[in-house]
Amino acid sequence: MGRHYSVAEGNLYIYTTGRDRLLDLGVFPKELNLFEADSAWRISPWIAVVEDVLQRAIEMAQIILQLNDYERVSIPVPALEHYFLDGDEYSLLETIREVGVEVAPVVNLPDDAP
Amino acid sequence: MHQYQIGLTASYIALTLGGFYFIYAIKYYISSLIALALFSMDTSRLPPEHRIHRILAQRDGEPVPIGDEPWVSIHLPFFNELNVARRILEACMDINYTNFEVLVADDSRDTTVEILRERGWQHGSPIIKFVHRKDRSGYKGGALKEAMKFMHPLAEYIVVFDADFVPPANILRQFIHQFRLHEKDVKPVAAVQGYQLHYLNRNENWITKGVRAEFSGSYMIERLAEEVYGAMKMVSGSVFMFRAGLLRELGWNHSITEDWDLTLRLYLEGFKVVYTPLIQAPAEIPTTVRRIIRQRMRWAEGHTYAVRKYFLSVIRSGRITLAEKLEFLYFAPYYLQSCVFIIGCMAWTVAQYYKRHPVFWTPTLGWSLVLSNFCAIPVMGLTGVFLEGDLAEDYSGVFSFIALSYFIMPYQAYAALKGLLEAEEGYWVRTLKTGHVTDYFLGVKLRGLIEWINRLRTKRDLDLVDDLPIIRLPVRRLLFFCIVFLVCWPLLEFVCGVSTGQCLVYNLGYVLRGVVNG
Numbered sequence: 001m002g003r004h005y006s007v008a009e010g011n012l013y014i015y016t017t018g019r020d021r022l023l024d025l026g027v028f029p030k031e032l033n034l035f036e037a038d039s040a041w042r043i044s045p046w047i048a049v050v051e052d053v054l055q056r057a058i059e060m061a062q063i064i065l066q067l068n069d070y071e072r073v074s075i076p077v078p079a080l081e082h083y084f085l086d087g088d089e090y091s092l093l094e095t096i097r098e099v100g101v102e103v104a105p106v107v108n109l110p111d112d113a114p
Numbered sequence: 115m116h117q118y119q120i121g122l123t124a125s126y127i128a129l130t131l132g133g134f135y136f137i138y139a140i141k142y143y144i145s146s147l148i149a150l151a152l153f154s155m156d157t158s159r160l161p162p163e164h165r166i167h168r169i170l171a172q173r174d175g176e177p178v179p180i181g182d183e184p185w186v187s188i189h190l191p192f193f194n195e196l197n198v199a200r201r202i203l204e205a206c207m208d209i210n211y212t213n214f215e216v217l218v219a220d221d222s223r224d225t226t227v228e229i230l231r232e233r234g235w236q237h238g239s240p241i242i243k244f245v246h247r248k249d250r251s252g253y254k255g256g257a258l259k260e261a262m263k264f265m266h267p268l269a270e271y272i273v274v275f276d277a278d279f280v281p282p283a284n285i286l287r288q289f290i291h292q293f294r295l296h297e298k299d300v301k302p303v304a305a306v307q308g309y310q311l312h313y314l315n316r317n318e319n320w321i322t323k324g325v326r327a328e329f330s331g332s333y334m335i336e337r338l339a340e341e342v343y344g345a346m347k348m349v350s351g352s353v354f355m356f357r358a359g360l361l362r363e364l365g366w367n368h369s370i371t372e373d374w375d376l377t378l379r380l381y382l383e384g385f386k387v388v389y390t391p392l393i394q395a396p397a398e399i400p401t402t403v404r405r406i407i408r409q410r411m412r413w414a415e416g417h418t419y420a421v422r423k424y425f426l427s428v429i430r431s432g433r434i435t436l437a438e439k440l441e442f443l444y445f446a447p448y449y450l451q452s453c454v455f456i457i458g459c460m461a462w463t464v465a466q467y468y469k470r471h472p473v474f475w476t477p478t479l480g481w482s483l484v485l486s487n488f489c490a491i492p493v494m495g496l497t498g499v500f501l502e503g504d505l506a507e508d509y510s511g512v513f514s515f516i517a518l519s520y521f522i523m524p525y526q527a528y529a530a531l532k533g534l535l536e537a538e539e540g541y542w543v544r545t546l547k548t549g550h551v552t553d554y555f556l557g558v559k560l561r562g563l564i565e566w567i568n569r570l571r572t573k574r575d576l577d578l579v580d581d582l583p584i585i586r587l588p589v590r591r592l593l594f595f596c597i598v599f600l601v602c603w604p605l606l607e608f609v610c611g612v613s614t615g616q617c618l619v620y621n622l623g624y625v626l627r628g629v630v631n632g
Contacts, residue, residue: 025231035231037223040248042264043231045238085267087241 003070004096006080007058013080014065015047017089022048023068032057046087047080074099121470124461129475131458132483136604138451139490141444142331143601145339146497150594152342153501186214186286187269187358191257193250194224195277197549198398202277203235203242211286215241215266219257221250241266253542254351255372259365269358276352278398278547280314288393289355296388301435304360304385308353308393309333315398315550316508321406322399324514329399330498331491337389345441346434347387349377353395360385370542371416378424378442384433400545407522408543411529414449415540418533421446453527455487456520479607486600492516493600497593 003020006013012034016022025048028034033054035041040051053061062072079095082088188206192199206216220230227246235242245264252259258274265272273289275281285308292306310333316326340347349356351373364383369375377387400406428434428442447454462480465471471480492512499508532540 021233022236024233026228035227035246037227037246038248039246041244041246043236043244045236045241084243085264087238 002096003068004073004075005062005065005070006073006075007053007062008074008077008080010052011077012050012053012058012061013047013075014049014070015080015083015092017046017093022046023065023070027064027068028061032060034061042084044084044087046089047084049080049084117468118470121465121468122472124468125465125471125475128458128462128465128480129472129483131454131461132480132487135451135455135458135487136483138444139487140601142336142490142494143486143597145335146494146597147594148339148342149335149497149501150590152338154590183211183213184270184290185266185268186211186271186273186290186355187265188214188216188273188275188281188286189258189261189265190216190218190275190277191254191261192218192220192222192226192230192277193254193257193544194222194226195547196222196224196226196229198277198547199226199229201549202275202279202281205280205282206242206275207240208283209240209281209286210283211240213268214286215243215269217261217265218242218244219261220244220246221257222246250542252366252368253370253372255366255368255375258372259368262362262366265358271355272358272361273355274352275395276397278314278549279310279352279395280397281353281395285393285395286355292388292390292393293355299386301384301386303357303388304380304383305349305354305356305387306393307337307347307350307387307389308395309391310350310353311394311396312399313396315401315548316511318399318401318550320514321403321518322401323508323511324516324518325399325406325511327495327499327508327511328491328515328519330502330504330508331495332498334391334498334501335494338391340441341389344435344437346377346381346438346445347389347441348445349373349380349387352397353393354387369416369420370412370539371420374417375420375423378420378428381434381438382424382427382431386438398547398550401548401550403518403521405545406518407525409545410449410522410526412540412543414526414529415533417449418530419536419539422534447530449526449530453523456523458487459484476607479604482604482607486604489596489600491519493593493597497597500590500593 002017003023004015004017006015014022022043022045025035025043030036033039034050034057035043035048039053042049065072073096075092075095076099079092083092188209190202190206195202203216203218218230220226222230230244230246235244243264245261247257247260250256262272271289271293273286289306289308293303296303296306310329312326312329316322337347351371360380360383364376364379366372367375367379380387400409425446429439431439434442462484466477466480492515495512495515496505496509499505499511502508
């Protein structure tokens with residue numbers, strides 16, 4: 001079981017395994033333009049992906065994700081994309097075991113953080 | 115020009131266009147006869163593999179066994195579907211099937227996205243995926259193309275519903291059953307098309323009543339007859355199941371009528387489409403004339419553009435049967451037929467005014483052509499609602515449809531000419547869905563239809579039919595005789611006129627000489 005997120009190729013991947021459910025994606029402020037009409041995104045029961053996210057939005061999103069007990073993991077993009085397609089968490093967990101959990105960078109809350 | 119030539123020329127134009135439209139009319143009448151006969155025939159003597167059996171096969175009696183359910187990916191193209199998004203997603207969640215996912219291809223620019231990112235959809239059973247694009251490139255075809263990138267790798271079939279449809283719980287089993295019925299066909303089946311039952315708001319206004327009657331004629335009669343005589347049938351944008359492997363190969367094009375474009379390409383590859391009226395998904399009907407006009411203009415333009423694009427390929431193809439080619443030829447100028455009818459009637463009026471016409475022409479021939487042509491589509495609509503058991507409720511829709519069809523005719527004709535002449539297709543104008551429901555479907559309607567068909571097929575003796583209103587069987591006979599009369603009258607008039615009058619070529623030569631000599 002786990003709550004993870006990855007940042008790769010400008011995309012933000014938020015995903016869970018086991019019985020964990022994805023967080024409410026409405027928690028991200030509109031200003032971050034993550035799951036809004038003007039951005040490209042995908043959601044499945046186990047993974048949510050936002051494409052071409054601005055660096056500042058990624059930083060803000062990380063804060064929210066960490067507050068919700070999500071940990072950052074570096075996983076090859078194909079594995080994440082495959083997880084979106086079929087939700088096969090065994091192969092994803094295998095990949096996580098191989099790469100290990102990445103220590104999330106310390107992110108300071110900006111003054112104008114919502 | 116001398117009045118004689120004007121009158122004679124107008125009469126020949128009227129005769130040519132009237133005759134052209136009469137070809138369409140004959141098809142509508144014969145289709146109506148086929149449907150009437152089909153639903154009242156005793157099929158017990160036919161062999162089980164007979165086409166008629168397969169058309170009327172009731173999948174409820176032969177469910178797809180549990181554990182033998184191929185993976186199905188349901189694709190729902192969305193664009194600003196605030197009024198209906200929740201309804202179709204909830205309907206999909208109620209589908210009685212194991213191995214399937216729902217994949218929403220969303221291009222919305224409004225608050226529909228707030229509905230999609232709700233946590234309630236993420237139970238995991240069934241799997242619901244959302245793919246949101248930040249632009250609308252390729253319109254619906256572009257969205258469906260994007261959806262295909264993210265569907266489950268095991269998907270063997272793809273089903274598409276527009277957002278205003280409400281798929282019934284057993285629809286996937288019905289589709290799979292149809293594929294299995296046609297497994298041994300010589301020509302492989304690429305897709306099964308179901309009935310787009312435009313029904314949910316049929317009593318909202320006169321327009322919705324008219325469109326309901328129109329679709330009933332199209333889906334209960336015309337397409338059914340096409341299935342009987344093995345003609346080319348269209349994948350109609352919604353309520354169809356497609357082989358995923360083949361669709362991966364063919365892909366979606368960015369046409370404004372992506373469904374017609376796909377249909378022609380699949381036939382060119384040697385595949386075919388199967389249609390059954392017994393797989394039904396109820397849907398909304400556009401509620402204003404403006405919306406209908408915009409929708410039909412898109413259809414007319416995209417359709418004609420695709421006909422132009424693939425015409426020679428289809429005609430030359432060795433993989434397309436003669437019946438399919440004939441249907442394609444018939445369908446090619448489809449959106450110009452109302453125009454043909456109006457111009458033909460105007461020319462006929464001019465000819466009548468100058469009292470000039472070919473020798474073989476009689477006033478009754480003119481009247482019979484006008485009457486037969488005018489009644490063709492309304493009779494088909496009436497027969498459709500009759501076969502669905504809704505004649506008492508929906509007959510008035512036929513009159514609405516007549517008014518509507520002639521009102522939208524010039525727009526449709528303009529769009530068809532645009533598709534024929536312009537280098538590039540126009541843009542997609544979406545049809546707003548309101549979410550209004552005036553008539554609930556909920557499967558009862560479908561069961562009613564099947565029971566009604568069974569009664570017609572099995573209980574020929576009126577006395578044995580307990581709860582069947584007595585009026586229905588006479589209506590069937592009345593429709594039958596009306597249709598036969600409307601087909602035969604102009605033909606007999608023409609044959610009699612020609613046999614007693616002068617040669618058609620002689621008259622035409624006379625007109626041309628008159629034109630040349632001024």
